[in-house]
Amino acid sequence: MAVIVNALTPVLALILLGFLLRRTEFIPSSFWPSAEKLTYYLLMPATLIHSLAGKEIGSSPWLNILLTVGGAIFASVLFVIxxxxxRRQMGGAAFTSLFQGGVRFNTFVALALAENLFGKEGLFLASLGAGFMILIINVLCVSAFSVAVGDGVCDLKKVGRDLLRNPLIWGCALGIGINAAGVKLPSAIDGSLTLLGKAAFPVGLMAVGAAYRPGNIARHWQPLLTSCGIQFVCKPVIAWYLAAATGLSGVAAGVAVLLFSVPTAPTAYILSRQMGGDHDSMAVIITVQTCLSFFTLPLTLWLLR
Incomplete structure (x- = not known):
């Protein structure tokens, strides 16, 4: 339980800090849109490039992990649909919050728990699985925004344009390209990306807190309830089943289930703001799921053991 508290408390603390900074007007309201834009176009892509470019796959069971996380992600998309x-009365913008709330995962919490529970081997396998998930999920989320926030028609040209213009996709593509080419980033560049990436997490979480309104829970209960059911019940069960089906066992199986047991990602709020989603409901989903995971994660870990 202490491991979970240690991993989740910083997340909630930064959300609370953003909430207090906005309510006390210690920082002008005009700061937050600029911070969100900076995170979306610079800090988050830097994080993706750094995390994906530095993975050495080697002799790890990467194919089994890819099959497990890929299958679980697409299963979660089906559950979202x-x-x-x-609840067909849910609008397109609200659907994007449901989509991200049921498909995304909190990388920070997942990696912190993997290292504390399974050591260096768990951290490596979790990083490998997270790398696969980041690319797949970002492509799916951007595609969902392109369809849902528009006229509801799947315009392949529009989806393609949105994917090509999205800085998160570029971050994933560059990171994977560097990795596949076997290029080692110079220390100066890698260090710069590391520093930029470290800023993405606190700025993004404080932006979530700044946007949070307690009264929005009742207003957005439908996407909140559905996304929590998918995130904390459906996804861990599917991940456990697929891990067994693909032959993963031991630490690898535990890490696979863990990746699909954590709350949704704070970066979902930034994407929602920048692509025209329902950012109010997204802030509610992120905050409530993070709080709920204090109770759901111990149960999941107990079942794993």
Whole structure:
């Protein structure tokens, strides 16, 4: 339990700090849109390039991990669509919050727990799985925004344009390209990316807190309830099943389930703001899921053991 508290407390603390800074007007309101833009176009891509370029796959069971995380992600997309079909009155912008709330994962929490629970081997395998997930999830989320926030029609040209213009996709592509080419980043460049990436997490979380309104929970209960069910019940079960089906065992299986048991990513709020989603409901989903995971993660870990 202490491991979970240690991993989640910084997340909640930064959300609370952003909430207090906005309510006390210690920082002008005009700061937050600029901070969100900086995070979206510079800090987050730097994080993706650094994390994906530095992974050495080697002799790890990378194919089994890819099959497990890929299968679980697409299964979660199906659950999101089913949840939306049961509540068709939900608008396109609200659907994007449901989508991100049910598909994304908090990389920081997942990696922190993996290292504390499974040591260096767990951290490496979690980083490898997270690298696969980051690319797949960003492509899916940008595609969902392109369709849902527009006229609801799947215009392949529009989706393609949005993918090509998205800085997160570019970050993933550059990171994977550098990795595949076997290029080692110079220390100066790698160090710069590391520093930029470290800024993405606190700035993004404080932006979530600044946007959070306690009264929005009742207003956005439908995407909140559905996304929590998918995130904390459906995804861990599917990940456990696929891990067993693909032959993962031991630490690798535990890490695979762990990746799909954590709350959604704070970066979902930044993407929602920049692509025209329902950022109010996204802030609610991020905050509530983070709070709930204090209770759901111990249960998941107990079942794993």
């Amino acid at each position: 089913l949840g939306w079909l049961m």
